[in-house]
Amino acid sequence: MDIVIISNFCSNLSGNGNNRFLYLSKLLSKRHSVELITSSFSHSEKKQRYAAEIVDLPFKVTLVDEPGYSKNISPQRFFSHQTWGANVLEYLRSRKKPDLIYCAIPSLTAPAKVGEYCKEIGCRFVLDVQDLWPEAFAMAFNVPIISSLAFIPFKNLADKAYSSADAIIAVSETYMRRASLANSKAAIKKIVYLGTDLSEFDSYVSTGGNACNHGAITLAYCGTLGNSYDLDLAIDAVRIAQDRTERRIRFLVMGSGPYEAQFKEHASETGIDCRFTGRLPYGYMCRLLSASDIAINPIKKGSAGSIINKHADYAAAGVPVINTQESPEYRNLVECYSMGVNCSCGSVEETAKALSLLVNNDDLRTKMGVNSRKCAEELFDRSRTYRELAELLETI
Known part of the structure; x- marks a missing residue:
């Protein structure tokens, strides 16, 4: 088959990252x-990137x-994003008709236009729901009435894209329910968590040498330092928990983003032992995460996020999770697998109690x-789940 995969946010074209669409492209190729x-x-x-920067891959990459x-x-x-969507459509009209187009959402303009184009030319259209737009933006623009009207x-656009899909893939049940509200006709609907390839993850950990934790109990966070992530809460919880234990707590923050300077300033003001690494190569992040003792998933109230990248990484690393995310789907996983502690969203005191509990209890x-690693093996291993997805696409 001639398969086109469209993804607006396909990072790390060096082939060394953990991007869903690079992995799927390689598998299908x-x-x-x-x-x-x-x-x-x-x-x-x-910043802009250019074709000359792309390493040799077993499939064609078009920027x-x-x-x-x-x-x-x-x-x-x-x-x-609107401009990009229009340019994607223009490019598709210039190439031969593919057998199948597999398109990520978000962004919104490209999926809406491509879905319409697929109907026009009689091409199968598969939508992969990665996040909920505009719901995710509503959190940042939380102004009653005005926000609702602005995002109509x-x-x-989102409903137009959902409704045009012949099949829907989603990274969580939450996202699938949203897409299904606009599309009841799609014969194939499958949930495939973002996940990670456990054999690759383990190879990064085993071949990377010693990742010293400096004799402290290390609490780790990995991901974007942005509006949805409550690192201030995590920092305050570390400060409180440190006063309740004789064991030193070290907070390791891996990632970067628009709120990085703000979080650094807050950590400095509290005086906790905190290290910000910035953005790391995926393999090095895996190694540091696996050498940590506890992971934290501090998501702010109102977030539209559900099952996200860091959930798979935390599980693969085999570390217990302190979770403040409201998403019932992830909270249920934490509870069912007994792989961490769920705390009320925004509660510094509950988070500090959970951290104190885990810091002082090695056996727990x-x-x-x-249990966390068991969850990864059963739900998040791409070597199995993405192979099943590839086989499904072949039937479409």
């Missing part, structure tokens, strides 16, 4: 002709022009860590 269409603009680095933006939440970003055009940390 073993039996099919695959072209991955992504943006010329790197969302994570906020479609996007003007870019300096801030994640800005009118400039919406214009940039974006909701319409070990037990929950084993």
